[in-house]
Amino acid sequence: MQKAADEEARKAAEAAAREAEAARAAEEERQAEERRLAEEARAVDEARRAEEREEAEAAARAAAERQAAEERDAEEQARKDAAAKAARDAEARAAREAAQDEAPEPSAPEPLRTTMTPVAPDLVEEDAGEPAAKPGLLGRLMGRAAPKTVVRRVLDDDMLEQLEELLITADMGVDTALRVTANMAEGRFGKKLSVAEIKQLMADEIARIMEPVARPLPLYPKTPQVVLVVGVNGSGKTTTIGKLASQFRAAGKKVVIAAGDTFRAAAVEQLQVWGERAGVPVLTAAQGSDPASLVFDAMGQAQADGADLLLIDTAGRLQNRGDLMEELAKIVRVIRKKDETAPHNTLLVLDATTGQNAINQVKVFQEISDVSGLVMTKLDGTAKGGVLVALADKFGLPIHAIGVGEQIDDLSPFDPQEFADALVGYER
Structure with missing residues (x-):
């Protein structure tokens, strides 16, 4: 009788163990399925975030390119506006000088040009029959004309402002243009100079800035x-x-x-x-x-x-x-x-x-x-x-x-x- 009871208990224990094992297997399968679904969700989310990042980067690049283009357009428009303003001011000054000049000099002054390559003004020819000197290599390539002239102007505030505008429209920048003209005015402000002398002063000041950096490779x-x-x-x-x-x-x-x-x-x-x-x-x-x-x-x-x-x-x-x-x-x-x-x-x-x-x-x-x-x-x-x-x-x-x-x-x-x-x- 005891033996039968023990056998029945053993069978019951084995059945319980099998049920527990089946439960563990079912739980592991459920957890594995949850992990698989979570992994799929993470992959989808990562793909979505990557796509969003790519779209954001593309939008940022496009915006940066648009901004760069707008900046270039703005710079170009600013140069054109500065050149136009300088031209108008030069014409107005020339008109005032012509009206006020009761005793003109042998060679009437001509206002500095602002549409410049080169940046300094063209000059009035002293002798129309004298051939123009040949420009150097850079002068030829940059469109320089070289007629000889006799023109004199007072180096005053108006002249310095005009020269600054010329240098700025030549892409020199405000700070550098101010430095060049300030150096030109030292010891010469108020003096009457020929345009050739003004050109030489300007060229020498620019060369002084460039000299320290002119070095071969x-x-x-x-x-x-x-x-x-x-x-x-x-x-x-x-x-x-x-x-x-x-x-x-x-x-x-x-x-x-x-x-x-x-x-x-x-x-x-x-x-x-x-x-x-x-x-x-x-x-x-x-x-x-x-x-x-x-x-x-x-x-x-x-x-x-x-x-x-x-x-x-x-x-x-x-x-x-x-x-x-x-x-x-x-x-x-x-x-x-x-x-x-x-x-x-x-x-x-x-x-x-x-x-x-x-x-x-x-x-x-x-x-x-x-x-x-x-x-x-x-x-x-x-x-x-x-x-x-x-x-x-x-x-x-x-x-x-x-x-x-x-x-x-x-x-x-x-x-x-x-x-x-x-x-x-x-x-x-």
């Missing part, structure tokens, strides 16, 4: 010397690299180019064309590949080849695009992993036609890539180039060269006196 004994070239879209980086490569090769240096612009379509092909013109090899990677990886490999290849210089092209990027600027910062970090002293030079290529926007570009690129020198391009067109004076005054960065054309030899060493003379239209 330094060459170092350590090889390969890594030269990183940066700048916004369309500034002329690729053509500048081709011209530099040609000049260094002509000087007996072994040069290698790394086509680090893997983003823009046909950028590699364009650089290869310049490499062929210069007789310099170009290291490339597939479009869309990581530019930092290419740069790392290029440094190793340049070292193995015994190259003297490695010129690195980078993708053009707007200074208000944080993601692209971070990519540039990554390239710099990768370069320093290979050589902690590199890049030995970081050249910022600036487009002269961007005007005062060049100042913002220098600020941002200097923070990201530690800019060591500047190259100004497109001075062969309608650009006045006065922003280069503002850059020298504000940042003091070396200006190595200026681009004056599209040919391979159209990259000239920066000459401050020649530049200043061309800017104001003064013939020495």
